[in-house]
Amino acid sequence: MSVARENAVAAGEVDSGPSDLRDPMKAIVQDRFGAPDTLQLVDTEKPEIRSGEVLVKVHAAAVNPYDWHMVRGDPRIARLMGDVGLRKPKARIAGVDVAGRIQNVGTDVHDLRTGDEVFGFARGAFAEYAAADAALVVRKPPVLSFEQAAAIPMAAVTALHAIRDRGSVQLGQRVLVNGAAGGVGTFAVQIASALGAEVTGVCSARNTDMVRSIGATHVVDYASEDFTDGTIRYDVVLDNVGNRTIRDLRRAANPTGIVIVNGGGSPGHIIGAVGSILRAAIVNLFVRQRITMVPTMWNREDLLAVTELVDTGTLRPIIDRTFPLADAAAGLQHVEVGHARGKVVITVT
Numbered sequence: 167m168s169v170a171r172e173n174a175v176a177a178g179e180v181d182s183g184p185s186d187l188r189d190p191m192k193a194i195v196q197d198r199f200g201a202p203d204t205l206q207l208v209d210t211e212k213p214e215i216r217s218g219e220v221l222v223k224v225h226a227a228a229v230n231p232y233d234w235h236m237v238r239g240d241p242r243i244a245r246l247m248g249d250v251g252l253r254k255p256k257a258r259i260a261g262v263d264v265a266g267r268i269q270n271v272g273t274d275v276h277d278l279r280t281g282d283e284v285f286g287f288a289r290g291a292f293a294e295y296a297a298a299d300a301a302l303v304v305r306k307p308p309v310l311s312f313e314q315a316a317a318i319p320m321a322a323v324t325a326l327h328a329i330r331d332r333g334s335v336q337l338g339q340r341v342l343v344n345g346a347a348g349g350v351g352t353f354a355v356q357i358a359s360a361l362g363a364e365v366t367g368v369c370s371a372r373n374t375d376m377v378r379s380i381g382a383t384h385v386v387d388y389a390s391e392d393f394t395d396g397t398i399r400y401d402v403v404l405d406n407v408g409n410r411t412i413r414d415l416r417r418a419a420n421p422t423g424i425v426i427v428n429g430g431g432s433p434g435h436i437i438g439a440v441g442s443i444l445r446a447a448i449v450n451l452f453v454r455q456r457i458t459m460v461p462t463m464w465n466r467e468d469l470l471a472v473t474e475l476v477d478t479g480t481l482r483p484i485i486d487r488t489f490p491l492a493d494a495a496a497g498l499q500h501v502e503v504g505h506a507r508g509k510v511v512i513t514v515t
Contacts, residue, residue, distance in 0.1 A: 187209060187210070187211050188211055189211055189212040190209045190210070190211060190212065191209070191210065191211070191212045191293060191294040191295050192207060192208070192209060192210075192293065192294050192491060193207070193208065193209075193210045193259045193290070193292065193293035193294065194206070194207055194259060194260055194261070194292035194293065194491065194494045194495075195208055195210060195258050195259055195260075196258065196260060197258065201499075202494075202495040202496075202498035202499045202502065203495050203499075204495075205260065205292075205494060205498070207491065207492045207494075210258075210259075210293075212294075212295045213290065213295060213296065213297040214297070215270060215271075215272040215297045216272055216297075217272050217273045217274045218272060218273075218274050218275060218299060218300055218301070219272045219275070219297050219298060219299055219300060220268050220269075220270065220271050220272065220275060220278055220284075220297070220298055220300050220303065221268070221269045221270040221271075221295055221296075221297055221298075222264055222266040222267070222268060222269065222284065222288055222295065222296050222297075222298050222303070223266050223267050223268075223269045223294070223295055223515065224264055224265075224266040224291060224293060224294060224295060224296050224514040224515065225265055225266040225267065225312035225313075225316075225513075225514055225515045226264075226265045226266070226311075226312040226313045226315070226316035226488075226511050226512065226513050226514060226515075227261045227263055227264050227265070227291035227292055227296075227316050227511070227512045227514060228261075228263035228316045228317045228318075228319070228320070228321070228349075228509050228510065228511050228512070229261075229263075229494075229497045229498055229500075229501045229509070229510040229511070229512065230262070230263060230320045230321065230349065230501070231349075231501065231502075232262065232320060232462075233260055233261060233262070233498060233501075257289050257290060258290075259289075259290035259291075259292060259293050259296075260290075260291075260292045260494070260498075261288075261289075261290060261291030261292035261293070261296075261494075261512070262287050262288065262289055262291055262319075262320060263285075263287065263291060263316050263317070263318075263319045263320050263321075264285065264286065264287070264288040264291040264296055264298065264303070264316060264319075265283075265284070265285035265306060265312040265313070265315035265316035266283070266284065266285075266296075266312065266514075266515070267281060267282070267283050267284070268280050268281060268282045268283075268284060269295065271300070272300070275300040277300075278300055278303070278305075282305055283305065283306040283312075284298075284303040284304060284305055284306055285303065285304065285306045285310075285312075285315035285316060285318060285319060285469075286298060286302045286303030286304055286319055286469050287299075287302040287303070287319055287320070287464045287469075288302070288303065291512075292491065292494050292512055292514075293491075293514070294491075294514060294515070301465075301466050302464055302465070302466065302469070303469075304466060304469045304470055304473055305473075307473055307476045307477055309476065309477070310476060310483075312515075313485060313488060313511045313513060314482075314483045314485065315483075316511050316512075317349075317483035317484075317485055317508070317509035317511055318353075318472060318476070318481075318483055319464075319469065319472075320349075321349035321350045321352075321353050321509060322353045322472040322475075322481065322483075323463075323464065323468045323469065323472060324350045324353075324428065324460055324462075325350050325351075325353035325354040325356075325357055326353075326357060326468055326471060326472060327460050327461055327463065327468070328350070328354055328404050328426050328428060328460045329341070329354050329357045329358045329361065329402075329404070330357065330361070332424065332426045332458050332459075332460060333358075333402040333404065333424050333426055334424075335357075335358050335361045335363050335401075335402055336361070336362070336363070337361065337362030337363070338362060338363070338364070339362075339363045339364070339401040339402060340363065340364050340366070340398075340399075340400040340401050340402075340420075341358040341363040341364070341365050341366070341400060341401065341402045341403075341404070342365075342366045342367075342368065342393060342400040342402070342403045342404065342418060343355050343358070343365065343366070343367050343368065343382075343404045343406070344368040344388075344393070344403070344404065344405045344406055344407050344410070345368065345369070345405070345406030345407040345428075346367030346368055346369045346373075346377045346382060346385070346406075347367070347369040347370065347373035347376060347377055347507055347508070348406055348407075348504075348506060348507075348508070349506065349508060349509045350406050350428055351367070351369070351404075351406050352377075352380055352483075352484045352508050352509075353472075353481065353483075354404055354406070355367050355377060355380050355381050355382050356380050356381050356475075356480065356481050356482070357475070357480075357481070358381070358402075359380075359381030359382070359383075360381070360475070360480045360481075363401075363402075364383050364384075365381055365382045365383055365384075366382065366383065366384040366385070366386060366393070366398075366400070367382035367384070367385050367386070368385075368386045368388050368393050369385065369386075369387070369388065370387065370388065370389065370505075371387045371389065371390075373507055374387065376484065376507065376508075380482075380484070393418055394410060394414040394415065394417045394418045395417070396417045396418070398418075399417075399418060399419060399420045399423065400418055400419055400420065400423060401419075401420055401423050401424070402419075402423060402424045402426065403415050403418050403419045403423065403424070403425045403426065404426045404428065405425070405426065405427050405428060406428045407504075408427070408428075412425065412427075412457060415427075415457075416455055416457070419455055420455075421454055421455065422454050422455065423455055423456075424455070424456045424457075424458065425455060425456070425457045425458070426458055426459070426460060427457070427458070427459050427460070428459075428460045483508065483509055484507065484508025484509065485508055485509050485510075485511055486500075486506045486507040486508050486509060486510050487500070487510060487511075488510070488511045488512070488513050489510065489511075489512055489513070490512070490513055491512055491513070491514045494512050497510045497511075497512055
């Protein structure tokens, strides 16, 4: 399709019929930054794969705070980064968490085959097909449905980085997870519990039983208790919400404890979180506590690590609700308001 015709389709001036598409598929696309309702379901061409890539027939894709950051181009400073785009989205098709079946493999792909059921990372996951780096997808555990598998990659890997790598959580330590009922939080509680920590989850009253069921020894209702009042202090504090200052979080940590800030954040708190990290870099120079941020890294080794946790029964995804591909915008809106219980998944096939 020509650029002129693509622009006319996006503007609603012509129908996006498949007649002039060489190999059509349905996909959720965006041509400008904005609210989730700027997303459209249209016919577009199936992606072509390059050397080292696989073509995945998408069965399910998950929604992350990362996705609505990309859709909105928020914070604006992030648009200076290569993956986002300056004046319009660099990635026209949204979504990165994917689960599906390999349709085709490119050259130099040796350990995956056509027909393999896989999950992992693929830009443009909100579509019927997505091209993925073969190094960023792994075989799906048979015990998981496609929807469950799609819920894992970004949230579980982020939790793994936070608890295992940044927090270096050990047997018998006290760990607090703020936002324990969210996507990253539900995985963080499970991983910390599996490592032998005494886990306290902070969530709303309606999620108390669920957070206990996945491994939390104690649960704090944020509406009625202040976990930063210093009454109880923790070896590791993981903040997934971004609604407390670094000073607040330090009060919840032991004098030699670790405060971990997950940069996913929530609406209205993104710039504050960035500013807090800058302040934390200064604080680290003068106190024994360590304040750190969860890195955004995608790699095969971490996917295999979370797969092993699934295989051993240590890790299970919590799915709040699913939306069909045509309603992907509603799924993003549900995550953006910040009250999703576990993960939101887009069903494609």
